[in-house]
Amino acid sequence: MHRIGYVLSQGFQMMALATQTVFEYANLAAGPAFYTLENFSEAGGDVRSSLGLAVDTRALGRGSRADTWIVAGVNDPVESPAEPGVLHFLRRRGLQARRVAGICTGGFVLAEAGLLSGRRATTHWAFARDLRDRFEDIRVEDDRIFVIDGPVWTSAGMTAGLDLALAMVEQDLGNEVARSVARKLVMPQHRSGGQSQHSxxxxxxxxxxxxxxxxxxxxxxxxxxxxxxxxxxxxxxxxxxxxxxxxxxxxxxxxxxxxxxxxxxxxxxxxxxxxxxxxxxxxxxxxxxxxxxxxxxxxxxxxxxxxxxxxx
CATH class of the missing domain: 1.10.10.60 (Homeodomain-like)
Known part of the structure; x- marks a missing residue:
């Protein structure tokens, strides 16, 4: 069983949770369920999205375990910096997992935690220059749908997170399962990470x-x-x-x-x-x-x- 932990902060972008459907349908396509999913936050309890919807979460701590950590982004990472408890946890435990990922502006949280230092990464095109200016040791590739650099994954904005999640399924369960998931979700194609995210x-x-x-x-x-x-x-x-x-x-x-x-x-x-x-x-x-x-x-x-x- 592969455990996926979603790290949510107050004001997180709802689109990040849409990627959970990719893993849900991968479980259905694979037969015996392969993934288990759980939502985490700095203090636990209800965390409200940018839309106002509350999601129940577990507090991050010593007992928090996941094979893949996925950090959700917020609408404006400049005005809403990462929460201290989340940064502390990711610095200590992020790279102990098989993978750690930032969806959309979740890449800023990984950057603040030091997990992108010396690595390639991407983020929403509207904030790529901010990421490059604030973290000069990161090679920001702002024209990618998603970027994989070792165990660290980052995606561009919004729907690009679905492509990142589908790529994880392909890595874990193979191309046939990933194609089955894409068909069921009516995704037009499995977009490669090298595709452009803007004109x-x-x-x-x-x-x-x-x-x-x-x-x-x-x-x-x-x-x-x-x-x-x-x-x-x-x-x-x-x-x-x-x-x-x-x-x-x-x-x-x-x-x-x-x-x-x-x-x-x-x-x-x-x-x-x-x-x-x-x-x-x-x-x-x-x-x-x-x-x-x-x-x-x-x-x-x-x-x-x-x-x-x-x-x-």
């Missing part, structure tokens, strides 16, 4: 019309070479001035931003079409299939073929 154009969010126009031009012409000179000319700026303004407004260099747009376009074509990889590479501005794969591994940590298999 690159939204993430870049330039302030000036000139930079917005240059990015729109780039997105419409990804199949052709796009140098700084091309973008600068479209923005009516010198290359040097364009690079400076672009980086100041988006936080990225033009080259990095263009590669991110190419990767997003390639990922969408892989997910939504049956085009060969050579065609996708050419259409999105990569030299060839090998160049596309290298960029995918660098950007998403997974090869393009894995994304296509997951979609199918």
């Amino acid at each position: 690159e154009m939204l993430a870049l969010a330039p302030k000036s019309d000139r930079i917005q126009a240059a990015l729109a031009f780039a997105r419409a012409n990804l199949g052709r070479p796009l140098g700084v000179e091309d973008l600068a000319a479209h923005a009516h700026l010198s290359p040097r001035q364009f690079s400076r303004v672009f980086t100041a407004e988006t936080g990225q260099s033009p080259a990095k931003a263009i590669e991110a747009l190419r990767l997003e376009a390639a990922r969408l074509m892989i997910e939504q079409s049956r085009h060969p990889m050579e065609v996708i590479a050419k259409e999105t501005g990569f030299r060839d299939r090998r160049h596309l794969r290298e960029a995918f591994m660098r950007g998403f940590g997974t090869p393009p073929q894995a994304v296509r298999r997951a979609v199918r």
